[in-house]
Amino acid sequence: MLSFIREQSPTNLCKLSLRLYSSSSKKWLSRQSNDVFVRDARAQQYRARSAFKLIQLNDKHRFLKRNANVIELGSSPGGWTQVIAEKVFKGKQKLSEEETNVTSKAGTVIAVDLLPMEPIPGVNILEGDFLAEPTRQSIMKILDGKAVDVVLSDMAPSFSGHHMADHARSMELCEYALAFATNILKKDGVFVCKVSHLSVYENSMLKLTATQFFMGGSEQDFRQLLRKHFETVRHEKPKASRKESTEGFFVAIGFRGQTEQPSDGF
């Protein structure tokens, strides 16, 4: 491959990259227009097709309940948050825009992301790094001592393109999220976390196709850790998660309760 690139003149390389670029953007456009979840997300006014991943996880495991206290990590642009708000505030009179960023008497939803996010009625949106102390302090302030029913993490690092490094960073975010969850969840609480699996790639002429996923050592260790804290641990790949995507989700149900002295979660 490298020798092929070296043999090309600068003009040829330019033409080649333009062809590749336009063919990959065409592919992306055609994938978007043929994707049933993209269409459904538009029809149902979800901000992202990812909303259906959470809908499918919840349809199977039923962890989002009316009036629950829910913390979502990695929430922007807000597809998951819309689903969470629908379930938690279900049956309540439609919350108005003014009720954004308030603590509801019954049911609190806190959505955290590095990126800004459009408001969702009833939801407390925190823009900040979940790993930073001030962000966690803001979460605790909003909770005001309330026990948490569900912690979800759809956090993903900015991908560097180096798969092993991206995988390691993604697992690190999972570990931080779990440490935090085990400090604030109530007994029998639920933790849902996205993981990015290692993959075996079929690499042909600048076409990268993930063909197989497997759990590396760090995911096995993480699953063991989840088993230590939760009664039931399931690995899920909802239909809405693209086959070629290396992502998967752990759903951990039945938090056994805090065993050690609570720390700040890290």
Ligand SMILES: C[S@@+](CC[C@H](N)C(=O)[O-])C[C@H]1O[C@@H](n2cnc3c(N)ncnc32)[C@H](O)[C@@H]1O
């Ligand atoms: C896949 S997106 C989330 C999509 C969202 N669940 C939805 O349905 O719209 C992953 C998000 O994780 C966020 N993220 C990554 N690291 C973070 C961190 N340390 N603190 C807060 N958010 C983080 C990113 O900014 C990004 O918006």
